[in-house]
Every structure is written in C-alpha cells, then in structure tokens.
Amino acid sequence: MEGSDPRIEIRLPLWVAEKLAHPACASTVAERARFAIDLAALNVAHGTGGPFGAAVFERASGKLVAAGVNLVLSSGLSCAHAEVVALSLAQRALGTPDLAPFDLELATSAEPCWMCLGAIHWSGVRSVIASARDEDVRAIGFDEGAKPADWTATLRERGIAVTIDVERDAAIAVLRRYAASGGEIYNAGAGD
Amino acid sequence: MEGSDPRIEIRLPLWVAEKLAHPACASTVAERARFAIDLAALNVAHGTGGPFGAAVFERASGKLVAAGVNLVLSSGLSCAHAEVVALSLAQRALGTPDLAPFDLELATSAEPCWMCLGAIHWSGVRSVIASARDEDVRAIGFDEGAKPADWTATLRERGIAVTIDVERDAAIAVLRRYAASGGEIYNAGAGD
Numbered sequence: 001m002e003g004s005d006p007r008i009e010i011r012l013p014l015w016v017a018e019k020l021a022h023p024a025c026a027s028t029v030a031e032r033a034r035f036a037i038d039l040a041a042l043n044v045a046h047g048t049g050g051p052f053g054a055a056v057f058e059r060a061s062g063k064l065v066a067a068g069v070n071l072v073l074s075s076g077l078s079c080a081h082a083e084v085v086a087l088s089l090a091q092r093a094l095g096t097p098d099l100a101p102f103d104l105e106l107a108t109s110a111e112p113c114w115m116c117l118g119a120i121h122w123s124g125v126r127s128v129i130a131s132a133r134d135e136d137v138r139a140i141g142f143d144e145g146a147k148p149a150d151w152t153a154t155l156r157e158r159g160i161a162v163t164i165d166v167e168r169d170a171a172i173a174v175l176r177r178y179a180a181s182g183g184e185i186y187n188a189g190a191g192d
Numbered sequence: 193m194e195g196s197d198p199r200i201e202i203r204l205p206l207w208v209a210e211k212l213a214h215p216a217c218a219s220t221v222a223e224r225a226r227f228a229i230d231l232a233a234l235n236v237a238h239g240t241g242g243p244f245g246a247a248v249f250e251r252a253s254g255k256l257v258a259a260g261v262n263l264v265l266s267s268g269l270s271c272a273h274a275e276v277v278a279l280s281l282a283q284r285a286l287g288t289p290d291l292a293p294f295d296l297e298l299a300t301s302a303e304p305c306w307m308c309l310g311a312i313h314w315s316g317v318r319s320v321i322a323s324a325r326d327e328d329v330r331a332i333g334f335d336e337g338a339k340p341a342d343w344t345a346t347l348r349e350r351g352i353a354v355t356i357d358v359e360r361d362a363a364i365a366v367l368r369r370y371a372a373s374g375g376e377i378y379n380a381g382a383g384d
Contacts, residue, residue, distance in 0.1 A: 006204045006208075006209065006284075007202060008201070008202040008277065008280045008281065017198065073289065076283055076288060078290070078311070078315050079279070079311055079314070080289075084271055088269050089198050089200065097267075097272075097378060098270070098382065100380050101381075113310060114309065114313055115307055115309075115311045115313065116310070117306065117310070118310055119307045121306055121335075121337045121338070121380065123270045124270070145313045146313070146340055146346045186289060187314075188313065188315060189293075
C-alpha cells in the first residue's frame with residue numbers, strides 16, 4: 001500500500017518548457033496542428049515518450065494556453081496521454097476543472113483514444129483538431145480501445161467542434177519514425 | 193501559458209491516508225465493493241470531492257494495493273475521477289504503467305464513465321467490480337458520456353472480468369446523500 005502521502009505527479013520534460021518559453025500565437029488550424037505534431041516529433045527525438053503531442057489554444061485568438069506530450073513511460077502512469085496532460089495543464093493554468101467558459105481548442109497530433117475522448121468530454125474544451133487518424137495509430141500497434149463508430153459525430157452531438165486530417169501526413173511520419181526506431185508500444189499486457 | 197515547471201499533481205486528502213494506515217485484506221467481492229463505497233461516503237462526509245470511491249486489490253489475496261476518491265473539484269482537474277486516481281496510485285506503488293502482470297481487481301463505487309472505461313483499458317487491471325449503475329449516477333445529474341451500449345461486454349471482450357450491482361443500494365445511498373446535501377454536479381459547461 002502507498003505511504004502516508006500518496007500523490008500522483010506528472011511533469012513535462014524540460015525541453016517542453018524551453019520550447020514554450022517564447023510561445024507564438026497560432027492563428028490557423030494548420031498552425032495549431034503543426035504545433036502539436038512538432039511536440040510529438042520532439043518527444044520522440046528526445047526519447048521522453050510516445051509519438052503524441054497536444055496543445056490547447058484560445059479558439060478565437062490562437063493564444064497558447066497549455067501543451068502536453070505523451071508521458072506514459074516516463075511518468076509510469078497509463079493515463080499520461082498528451083491530451084490528458086495538455087487539458088490538465090490548461091485547467092491548472094486557468095484554475096478550474098471546467099474549460100467551457102474559455103472557448104478553447106485542443107490540437108492533438110493523433111485522434112483521441114477511448115480514454116481521451118472521455119477526458120475531452122469532461123474537460124469543457126469546445127473544439128478539437130486532430131491530425132493522424134485512429135487507423136494510423138493502430139497501424140503502428142497501439143490499441144486505441146473501443147471508440148464510438150463515428151467519434152467525430154459523438155463529440156459534435158455534445159457541442160464540441162471537430163476538424164480531422166489536418167497535416168495528417170506529417171503526423172503519420174512521426175508515428176512511423178517512432179515505430180521504426182524501436183519505440184515501445186505500451187499496450188496493457190504487452191509484456192505478458 | 194504555464195510557468196517554467198508545469199506539472200500536474202493530485203494528492204489524496206489526509207483522511208484517506210489515515211483510513212489506509214491499517215489496511216485489511218478484503219477477501220470477498222462484497223468486501224471490496226464496500227471498501228470503495230466507504231471511500232465514496234467518506235469523501236462526501238469530509239467534503240473533499242464527488243460521491244465516488246475506488247480501490248485496487250490483488251485479485252487472489254485481496255490485499256489492498258491502492259485507493260482513490262473523486263478529486264475533481266479539490267484538484268481542479270476533470271480527469272481526477274476515483275478510478276483514475278486509484279489506478280494511477282497502483283501504478284506508482286508497483287512502479288509500472290502496466291498492471292496486467294499483477295492480476296489486480298478494481299472496485300469502484302459506481303460504473304466507470306466514458307473516460308474511466310478507457311483508463312481501465314490502458315491500465316492493465318484484469319477485473320472490475322462496480323456497485324451503482326450508470327443510470328444511478330445519471331439520476332443525480334452527472335453526464336457519464338457516450339459509453340458503449342454494453343460496457344460490461346466491451347471490457348469482457350478485452351479480457352477484463354466484470355461484476356456489477358455489488359452492494360448497489362449502499363452505493364446509491366451515497367449518491368443520493370451527495371445530491372441531497374447540495375453537492376456540486378461538475379459537468380463541463382454546467383456553470384455556463
């Protein structure tokens with residue numbers, strides 16, 4: 001059993017803080033997608049996690065609110081997906097678990113998995129931009145879970161805007177680079 | 193944008209550590225369910241979060257590995273559901289994001305929401321015991337998300353055992369007590 005002060009802690013790698021020290025506004029959907037894909041690429045290059053990046057922007061202004069990368073292996077926590085990290089850091093920055101009043105947009109380098117769709121639902125983020133498709137992620141071996149047949153419709157029915165396939169090829173290239181370099185595919189039970 | 197050391201931190205309330213200072217084995221499914229429901233009830237009584245508790249046990253021995261409660265409002269993070277907290281603390285205790293080799297069982301005071309089903313999928317936990325049903329949680333106003341039509345079948349297809357309705361009435365009583373006492377229903381956009 002955990003000791004007398006059990007806590008969960010997820011820290012961004014230092015290189016992310018350095019990258020974010022001079023954040024630019026990202027005014028277009030493509031710029032926001034490229035920012036998330038760039039985080040994914042850097043996460044692979046630095047060996048700090050899986051090939052996934054995400055960032056939260058003010059939808060109207062494009063101002064960066066928070067960024068995240070996949071930290072499952074470095075944190076030892078299977079919930080530390082890029083979207084969960086970015087949304088959580090946005091909530092921390094804004095001081096509330098409900099982002100709905102801020103009209104924010106999440107850019108993610110790959111379509112959200114089963115868990116992250118639910119995390120998006122609870123977060124209050126109002127718009128999602130996705131780059132690689134679910135099938136692109138499964139193609140390198142990740143088990144994305146039992147997602148709704150049409151996840152875009154499922155989010156839209158809940159008032160969340162969705163834009164897919166933005167800079168998809170660039171995002172696929174990052175996934176393939178991770179797989180080709182022997183990056184760990186950390187599905188549950190993979191080591192059994 | 194976050195400062196130079198962005199991090200996500202979730203801490204259990206002090207009363208949980210006190211409760212866990214003398215953990216007993218819970219050998220039966222009903223004992224494990226009651227432990228999770230007791231955490232939910234104490235979370236309401238202490239005013240430290242929503243009416244949800246969860247705990248992770250070794251399936252064979254019943255030894256407690258980790259416990260969690262809903263900490264959405266106290267942590268300011270919408271991902272801080274009891275299941276995510278308990279599974280994350282189990283991963284921290286065991287030093288790995290993949291619980292599959294340990295043959296663990298998650299007891300949760302209410303059926304997992306959309307996000308937590310995905311979190312269970314990624315965690316490697318091999319068995320789930322649920323007390324209150326999805327409809328019981330929705331009845332007090334929580335929007336549990338777009339879950340599969342039969343979530344038990346969806347988990348079982350993935351090799352995860354599921355036992356439902358264990359001590360359901362006791363879990364419903366905690367949900368109703370929370371709602372009756374004016375507990376916040378923290379759906380995204382609820383404050384809009």
